[in-house]
Amino acid sequence: MRLQRWLGLVVSAFLALCAPLMTVEGQQRIPTNLYEIVPTDYTIHEPPPLLDGKPVPVEFSVSVKNIPNLDELKQELSMELNLRIYWVDQRLQVGPYFEAFPNNTYMNANPALLNKIWIPDVYTDYTKSVSAPKILAAPASLRIYPNTTVRYSARITMQFACPMDFRKYPADTQSCDMSLESYAFTRDKIYFSWRPEGASINIAHRLAHFDFDFHFNNDKENVNFPSGSYPAITLTVLLHRRISYHMLQTYIPSLMFVIVSWLSFLVPPESVPGRMAICMTTLLTLTAMFAAVRQSTPSVSYVKGLDIWMVVCIFFVFLTLVEYTLVLRLTKNLKKNQSPPTSAKKPEPSTNSKASPMEPQMQPAKNGEEASAFHKFTGDVVSGPPSTESPRTCLTACIGGDGPDCWRNPTKRGILILETISCICIPGAFILFNFFYWPFLLTNSDVPVNSAA
Template sequence: MANMIMRVLIILGIWILHCEITESLNCTAQDAEERLVSSLYNELLDGYDSRVRPCVNGDAVHVFLDVFLASLDGIDEKHLDYSITATIHQRWHDPRLTFNGTTTLPPTAYLVDRVWHPNIVIGNAKEVLLHHISDTNQYVTVDWDGNVTLVQRLSVKLSCAMDFHRFPMDTQKCNMDLQSFGLTTSDLVLLWGAQKLEFHSHHMRLPQYFLIGVDFFDCTEQRYNGIFSCVRAQFTLERTLGYYMLQAFIPSIALVMVSWVTFWIDVRASPARVGLGVTIILSVISKTNGVRLDIPPVSYLKAIDVWYTSCLFFVIGALLEYALVHHLSLGTKKTKQKVLAFIPKQGSSSQESAMGVSHGTIESISAPCRISRQHQVIRRDETTGELRTTASAPPLDNKHPQPLQTTSPSGRQASAIGRETSRMQGQEVSTCYHCNSMPGETHVIDLISRWLFSIGFAIFNICFWAYYLPTNYTPEYLTDDEKFVSHSVGNL
């Protein structure tokens, strides 16, 4: 038993001693590595001048740029700009920073201000913010062969020259220009790296746009003081039509179709037809002004202007169509009244009998609006000379219809009845002609308009959507081998 306990104590002691030795060796190795890294930093920076570019008397420094697009934050159409959050990688070769390849230097912000790096600016930036969450979001890595990488995380608001000719079926192309600020192409050349641009599709979703692709260009430009290198990433953004379809197109189509209801309303219902037409016109104008608030005022014609102007043309046309129909109706009535005014005054009862007319009372004059016009006769009162309408009984055979007779008044009573008849004549006969004389032209115009307006609006829709709907866009750099870039709208 004592031997067993002795063996256990010996094994335990050996294990404790092994752990202490291992820990001591690890600490020694770590201390040695830390001292090596520190000495490397001191050795690399010893005599290093960060104010001088690499190979100052040699070829230009080639800087390779890669961008990781963290998010597309929004597009402000009124101010013509858009916002992104991106991490920019800048890589170049500095032979002054080469060292033994057995050691790797970790990324550090310590070298940001202690090594030379290119002064690259975003040419079309309005605002640039370097993130300082917990610490400054930038660092430098140095490889053993002298390749240096500067990484910075930025939030940028960039200007975008937008074109609204096809709004709201438009496709905007917004640029991000990375260019040298002080060094010309003889000292610094900017190039896109292997990755160029990396982004994840779920970070690129916007309420009204799809990011459908990115193109890359060389935007090197010559100024009065030299040629400056520049590279450009162009984002192609296609507007989604859902919002404007619900807020603009469908309501305006409904308003135009409601304006056609007036073609089925009686021509005598002037308040209904005019009131409906004016209300629809004001509604279309109100919708037009509401949509235009989303974009800055521009001097050229937009697709939405073409749409609303055409809709306004159709609803105003429906109102003008009623004005024409009403005018033709009144014109026909006045023409018939003029014909009646030229009937000669007849003095003999025989001539009145030949016309099939006779004296009538006030009750007989007010009857025509309730009796078919085929059984109405017109006569001139021999006492007062006024034209009056009397009703005749419908013929029982093919004989000439006989007028309805009442007891003919005489003397003052006849004169009073004649004057009252003349007054009632102006109201009853005029109303009768307006009620019963629906001209053939009026009915035909309304009937034609029902088809003409609907077919015309359908043809306009076909032409409008065929012209303004965007065509399929394929960015030139999208291939199946690209690893991080979305290839189509469906992937976004």
């Protein structure tokens, strides 16, 4: 009796162990463990067999969710996206599962199965970090379709280097490439390409200073090494800077300061404090503005478009200051040449009603205002009642046409010519500079960018 009892227990245990392996006639057993879809002779070291003698296609698609950071000083770009990878592995035995569940379009597997099957060795060039927003588990999914197509999808945040060219800053267009390449398998084994749907852009906000667009390159030809040619594809992020910020912060204020420096041409040359204050104030303000702009822009060894504008603005204010310095020098020479010698004795006024025939009789000025203005300019002292109007320089008198003939004196004529040419040529040269500067800055030969926001 005891022996029979032990034999019954052994038979029951054997039947319980063999029950999952038993199949109903005409049916295949449903794999209860997903690892059973991997055959025993499967190797993860070799890619799937060629399809019709061609390399195994590995396809990609992305869904860009966010561009959280663009560091121009470090030339780095961060991008949050869903990356999907598709490949075909005919060695997987998924037939019994889909025969048992014909309504299912795919098998949802645990991403841990990737440790048991072959996966493409995809890496990104110039990448600094790749992370996942993990809470309990990494945000990833693995699907297997009836035709043995494997789809892996994951949410990742990628930070990669983006070499930038700031020659046309702040109207520049930056191109950042995210390259997906294979490290071990050459083009005769696998082939990389973007899926027809390419990518979807799901960014719900606009970048602070840029409009963006995405371009996809199916084949990157320059990944060639002595060991062979490796497959690679590229996602290019085009960033076109909006110039409106710098127009309000830099261009318009600096332009107004240059125009203020030209107002010094309306100030009489003898008003030294007023005219010098205008020139020096605008020059120092533009210099301080240029220093502040350079601190907030990337440091590069070449000249940027904004640097050209600021240097030219400072140069034209400097020209205005140099012009006034020359006017002061010519005015000083004019006073020195026309001042009477100090050793000469002034003649005493005669008490006689008639002047001596040897003495020149002083003729009254026809216009007291003109005489007063002229002698004030030349430094002579004139007697007589003071003028009721404000004194004018020789330049203003000549322009008005009612003063002494300034053209007879070479120094006075030089002052008049210098002031006239400066107030016309300096603004004209700045306007001519703008005709060349803005087409150069705004003309971009890169791929046109559409605002995707």
